[in-house]
Amino acid sequence: MSNNNDKILVEVKDLKMHFPISVGWMFKKTIGHVKAVDGISFKIARGETLGLVGESGCGKTTTGRVILQLERPTSGHIFFEGKEITGIEEKGLRTLRRKMQMIFQDPFGSLNPRMTAGEIIGEPLLIHRLTQSKGEYEEKVKELMTTVGLSPAMMERYPHEFSGGQRQRIGVARALSVRPNLIVCDEPVSALDVSIQAQIINLLEELQEKFNLTYLFIAHDLAVVRHISNRIAVMYLGEIVEIATRGDLYKKPLHPYTKSLLSAVPVPDPVVEAQREHVLLEGEVPSPFNPPPGCKFHPRCPNADFPRCQEEKPILHEIEGRNHWVACHGG
């Protein structure tokens, strides 16, 4: 590994996650694979937020889950703090998971309804034996609740007694409890009301500053991702089509898919909106079971160059050393 080990927290190299599709119940036969993640590489620096955007089914959630080793990848390598973690055995995983946590999308489904808020937040402390006494444990749980903006008096309440925004705060406190380095946030605000979303986004930003956290922020809302991320990776059908700093990506998007994604997001201002140029995509996202050959985006691409885009797969390459990477034959 290179000498910037200290700066890079996570490195993903040529990661693939293929899910087999089987038919028959007795003599199972695999008829193909859904290529949820199909050869992606990226790095996340310490203290940075990398945004991962794309439409449903593009593999962004799978990417997050594979990094946490919740799914074992088909092939490829993941380095965490310079050490390879792919293929690590169960025992090693437990210590590893202390350093990487996840915040889930659905604040209603991701909390055990039979546990109190205090038990949910404190459980990781017990599992990883991070507290010495009962007193210390309670102290710690209360402190965590205060940190995320919940009143410690709510410790004995059950999840159904909380609103969506408060439940998401419980999820954040649970992730924070083990003092992780990396938090994978999988659509943490998309299930929340508009006025509550901003509360959680601000909370995540404050915590990042306070605890020097690194985020992999997965979302489909480009405006939210742009707000919180330092760099952004755009995924399409299991592949990364563009990675750049947020400024570059929004000001000078290079991939036609990024351009159309950006123009599809309406700006809440009728005057600005009337002047914007809208690139509408034709058709829909093809099935990851049987993706198009060559560039996977070519059937929907407004400036596809035939036959090259149909035959030759574009490689993610850097543009003029600007740390702006794109996988497109054009431009």
Next chain:
Amino acid sequence: MAPLLEIKNLSTHFFTDDGLIKAVDRISYDIHEGETVGLVGESGCGKSVSALSLLRLIPNPPGKIVGGEILFEGRDLLKLTEDEMCEVRGNKMAMIFQEPMNSLNPVKTIGWQISEPLEIHLGMSREEGLKKCVQLLTDVKIPEPAARVNAYPHLFSGGMRQRTMIAMGLGCNPKLIIADEPTTALDVTTQAQLLELMKNLTRDYGTALIIITHNLGVVARYADRINVMYAGRIIEKGSAKDIFKNPQHPYTEGLMASVPRLDHDTKQKLVPIEGQPPDFLHIPKGCSFHPRCVYAFDRCRVETPELTPLSEKHEAACWRNVK
């Protein structure tokens, strides 16, 4: 010119075991022919109930439209008999629902479902209905429409199902379409395609459109006029320009400040609205927004403000604007 639809003091209440829920509380607005009006608010603010009330689709019990008038082409829909109402529903006024997955019948073909209202309202035969159906599917840009007529909904993607719903809504060439969160369940690029499609089709067909959504960007792009709802009431209404450039209600102002925007500086901090939207069983006294409002003063905690005109077409319900 008289408006196509005029809603006056409409109230829909739900009588539950836990207590009375005023889901829609004395709302008034109108829409002219061919116009697009946005109804904005967060989940549970009563915007969907208000739309269902227009079509008299409120389940009774527990719900009931307890007061007001819905004047559609000069007739009060609340005074019609159920048979007369059936003539209006789907024919002159159609609805597009939020969940394209759940609002199609899984055991009937697409063709059957689109031609059913055509047969009922326009007296078409099955053959004529299916022919018209192919044309409608072409209008909403579904590929190979002639073959798709015989397909079942599960073969369609989310976007295609919502296109089917739009085709169904347009079928009888209604005067008004109510679209309740039409694109919320869909991806951004599909969302953009569908909204553009709806805009073009309603323009071509001359249909008025009520878009109900929580997405401020969507109304900014498509609505001529906007009504903002909070806790069952309309708290601000005006032209899209007025609402976005010069929001007068603290809630509208708060909504604008809490949404990250693509055209804003990224260093700008978001300003959230503190607290939670109220529970309908415990609506705060006075102005229902006062516990979350940064400007609240004594009067707000006691008296409920009514919509007050600020300029010719801009109204807000806030004591700050009452001298």
